[in-house]
Amino acid sequence: MDNNLQDAKVKIGTKQTMKMVEQDLAIEVFVALDADAKLISKVSSLCRKKSVKLTEVATMKELGKVYGIDVGAAMVAVVNEDS
Numbered sequence: 001m002d003n004n005l006q007d008a009k010v011k012i013g014t015k016q017t018m019k020m021v022e023q024d025l026a027i028e029v030f031v032a033l034d035a036d037a038k039l040i041s042k043v044s045s046l047c048r049k050k051s052v053k054l055t056e057v058a059t060m061k062e063l064g065k066v067y068g069i070d071v072g073a074a075m076v077a078v079v080n081e082d083s
Helices: 003-011 012-024 037-050 060-066
Strands: 011-012 026-032 051-056 075-079
Touching: 011 012, 011 051, 012 026, 012 037, 012 075, 026 037, 026 060, 037 051, 051 060
Parallel strands: 026 051
Antiparallel strands: 011 075, 026 075
C-alpha cells in the first residue's frame, strides 16, 4: 500500500488514532470490538467528548483487512485530508 495515501487518509493503531482525535483531526474512528476493553472505553469516551463518529467493527483482523494491512488493528482514524 502506498504510504502517502495511507498517511493522508487514515491513521492505523491506538496511538495514532488517539492522537488524531485529541488534535481534532479525526473525522471518524473505527474500533474493533475484540480489542482491549480499556482501549475501547478510552477511545469511545474521547470520541464522545470530541464529537467524533465512532463505528464498531467485529474484529481486529477484519479492521486490518479493510485497510489493507496483514495484521489486525485495534482502531483506525479517518482524518481530514487537509490536515
